[in-house]
Amino acid sequence: MSALPFAVNAQPAARKTIGVLGATTPELGKPWIAVFEQRLQQLGWVQGRNLTIEYRWAEASLERYNAIAAEFAGLNVDVIVTWASAPVLAAKRATTKIPVVFAAQMDPVGTGAVSSLARPGGNVTGVSIQQTDTAGKRIALLRELVPGLTHLAVMANAGAPGAMLEMREVLTVARALGLEATALEIKDAAEIAPQITALKGRAEALYVATDPLIFGNRVRINALAQDMRLATIYGGREYVDAGALMSYGPYWADLFRQAADQVDKILRGAKPADIPVEQPTKFYLVVNRRTATALGLTIPPSLLATADEVIE
Numbered sequence: 494m495s496a497l498p499f500a501v502n503a504q505p506a507a508r509k510t511i512g513v514l515g516a517t518t519p520e521l522g523k524p525w526i527a528v529f530e531q532r533l534q535q536l537g538w539v540q541g542r543n544l545t546i547e548y549r550w551a552e553a554s555l556e557r558y559n560a561i562a563a564e565f566a567g568l569n570v571d572v573i574v575t576w577a578s579a580p581v582l583a584a585k586r587a588t589t590k591i592p593v594v595f596a597a598q599m600d601p602v603g604t605g606a607v608s609s610l611a612r613p614g615g616n617v618t619g620v621s622i623q624q625t626d627t628a629g630k631r632i633a634l635l636r637e638l639v640p641g642l643t644h645l646a647v648m649a650n651a652g653a654p655g656a657m658l659e660m661r662e663v664l665t666v667a668r669a670l671g672l673e674a675t676a677l678e679i680k681d682a683a684e685i686a687p688q689i690t691a692l693k694g695r696a697e698a699l700y701v702a703t704d705p706l707i708f709g710n711r712v713r714i715n716a717l718a719q720d721m722r723l724a725t726i727y728g729g730r731e732y733v734d735a736g737a738l739m740s741y742g743p744y745w746a747d748l749f750r751q752a753a754d755q756v757d758k759i760l761r762g763a764k765p766a767d768i769p770v771e772q773p774t775k776f777y778l779v780v781n782r783r784t785a786t787a788l789g790l791t792i793p794p795s796l797l798a799t800a801d802e803v804i805e
Contacts, residue, residue, distance in 0.1 A: 508543050509760045514558065514567035514575035515550040516705040518718040522550070525749040527766030529596070538760065544551060553705035555579060555652050562587035569670035570757055576748075578604045578703050585617050592765045595619030596752035597745060599655025599702075601770055610770040617757060618765040620748045621772050622703065624655070624728050625662040631741050632666055633724050634778070637697045637796055638739070638785070639724045644696040646723070648677040648688065648714075653704035660702050662799050670725055689717040703732070711735040719787055730779045738788065739780045743773030758790075777801040 498759040515522045523668045538544040547570065551557035558580045564775070566588040573584045576596040584593045586607060589619050593616055598606060601621050604735065608612035612623060636642050660676060667674040675696060677688040692699070699718050701707060708731070715736035718725045728742035729731070751771050758768055779802040785792050797803060 494690075508545060509538070509571040510545045510547060510568070510758065512547045512561075512568065512570035512573045513549070514561045514565065514573060514580050516558070516575060516577045516580045517550070517709055518552050519548070519550055519707060525596070525669060525745050528746045529749040529753050532750045533569065533740065536746075536757040538751065538757065551705075552578065558583035559587070563710070566591060572759055574752065574756060578606070578652065579704070580651050581619070581655065583607050583615065585615075591616065591762065592759045593617040593619075594752055594755050594759065594765070597622050598746045599624045599653075599704075600658050602660045604654040608772055610772070612766070613768065613770055614766050615630055615732075616765050618768045618770055620751045620755070621770050621774060622743055625658045625757075626662055627728070627741065627776065628659055628662045628700075629666045631700060631728070632663065632670065634739060634741055634796070635700070635724060635726055636670075637793060638780075638790060639698050641791070642672065642697050644673040644675070645698050646675045646677055646692050646696040647698060647700045647702070648679065648685075648707070649702040650704045650706045651678040651680050652707070653702075656702035656704040656707070663700050663702070670783065679706070682706065682713075685710055685714060686717055688724070689714065689721055692723060693721045696723060698726070701725060701727050701737075703728050703733070708732075715784075719784065722788060724788055724790065725784075730777060730802070733779045733781045733802075736784055737781060738784045738790075740777065741778050742776055744775075744777060747775070748772065779804065786799075 513755045549561040562583040573593045581595045601607045647660050649656040664674045711732050711733045725737040727740045733740045778800045780800045781804045
């Protein structure tokens with residue numbers, strides 16, 4: 494990246510403070526945060542020397558998103574870093590002055606987080622995963638792997654603006670393709686099991702829009718779906734590790750590395766309004782052969798040939 498030589502040669506002097514609004518739990522967010530911190534250190538920002546990072550964890554709670562964002566605004570941190578649409582919008586509501594960088598956001602324009610990808614405007618920028626743009630690709634992958642797919646269910650957290658945008662896009666595309674499509678809106682973890690078990694004998698596949706609530710319950714969702722003989726697809730690899738059939742999307746570690754580059758620019762004086770929202774550099778297809786076998790599905794050779802990873 495063009496800023497890298499400057500970042501390496503010119504070591505920052507004054508100590509800065511980053512407030513990380515963790516959308517999930519410390520355990521779930523740890524792998525991504527480790528990448529984020531490592532990249533900042535490569536760029537010359539070392540905790541305890543010229544950088545302080547304050548962590549707060551919301552555990553997928555809408556109330557906690559708002560409370561933490563307000564706390565960071567009161568502390569007047571130099572940058573707020575978060576991910577997922579609801580926490581991003583909470584930070585935007587809490588302050589118009591402190592820069593906000595999102596490491597991953599479903600559709601920042603569609604949710605109103607930024608004015609446009611090229612010219613974000615305001616105090617918010619980050620890395621967009623544009624899940625709405627790739628929804629059709631995931632449906633195509635399901636149709637390739639699930640013979641005779643006629644009924645697709647779509648699950649999303651009703652409290653996650655980005656996930657709801659993705660759900661609407663999936664329903665539109667699926668119906669345009671002649672599929673029957675059912676929306677499953679959940680508000681908390683207790684609603685997951687009843688919604689999935691009600692699909693027994695009614696659907697062949699389940700498309701799940703990711704958000705912190707869904708992520709924290711991914712093992713349970715996948716186990717329930719498998720019991721109901723539902724093929725599952727998501728937008729991230731971590732879900733396939735947790736038993737999903739497949740995923741198509743970016744690696745989240747890459748997104749947090751990109752976000753660290755943006756934070757570096759801001760800490761050195763750049764304005765969020767002038768930093769274009771970035772997008773993933775690559776999307777990965779990951780397939781779980783073990784789950785396919787459990788569902789009685791045969792992975793077509795064409796799909797195996799294009800998969801970036803096959804989990805045995």
